[in-house]
Amino acid sequence: MQIFRIAILAIAGISLAACASSPKPIATAPGIQLVDLDALPSPEGDGGAIVRSQDTLRVSVLGFADLSRELKVDATGAFQFPLIGLIQADGRTPIAISREIAQRLDGRFVVNPEVTVDLMEQPGRVITIGGEVSRPGRYPVTGSMTLLEVVATGGGATDTAQLDDVLIFRKAEGERYIGVYNLGAIQRGNYADPVVFAGDIVQVGNSPTLKRIQMLTALSPLLTTPIILLERLLR
Structure with missing residues (x-):
């Protein structure tokens, strides 16, 4: 037994x-x-603020409506973002993801970008x-x-x-x-x-x-x- x-x-x-x-x-x-x-x-x-695959995120770039959008993290834990390409998201916080997006946009595409990432849906x-x-x-x-x-x-x-x-x-x-x-x-x-x-x-x-x-x-x-x-x- x-x-x-x-x-x-x-x-x-x-x-x-x-x-x-x-x-x-x-x-x-x-x-x-x-x-x-x-x-x-x-x-x-528990990771309530940790992004996982299949989560839906809302990425906002202040002053750039064409870059702001909702995105779904794919099965590999990543998503594609305009201009900068692949962003690895699985296991990271929204703040860490927003900082990476801002760093990769800065200078080449946007001057001093202000980026926020919000968790919209976590089906798991x-x-x-x-x-x-x-x-x-x-x-x-x-x-x-x-x-x-x-x-x-x-x-x-x-x-x-x-x-x-x-x-x-x-x-x-x-x-x-x-x-x-x-x-x-x-x-x-x-x-x-x-x-x-x-x-x-x-x-x-x-x-x-x-x-x-x-x-x-x-x-x-x-x-x-x-x-x-x-x-x-x-x-």
Whole structure:
């Protein structure tokens, strides 16, 4: 059998002080243990501002409308730009690309060019929203988004959604993590609205994963200190 490790961020639980005064079962299910983490780790190489192949860029050269245009980075990670030819873009920031274009235009074609490069579309950077939202599906991530913004992108939670049962699935540090959140508590300011990254899966409402992890049913929605759990599953 292969062992899978799942770390779970349970941000929908009781306060530690309440635990001390009224002990409740936490991490009592087989294979569950508390770990010393206070937030979901960020995914490696998230690269929200890094250009990849198939991305669409908008290049603007101030005062030269005929040079300003939208371009798609091809499968090799490059694109052709008027007058100067091939620009390698994959793995670079828009600022680095704009500087190269400006340097190659300067003197020969344009005097002191002012070039800006904006990321317009990154088809490989998506989040998946499922469960009790009005419009479940996959959505592009064009910048930093929080959990509340992601749920709103999916049309908002339905009337039957359980707001204290919202999960973020994430792969990071060679593990699979699950953050358990209470949207109502976030809206009340009990804890920060977490950032959601490309590649994450957000599940709103009844979750088979949450039902399987029975010890989470003992948690209250007012936690301000996260509890991180590590689960080892045998398959």
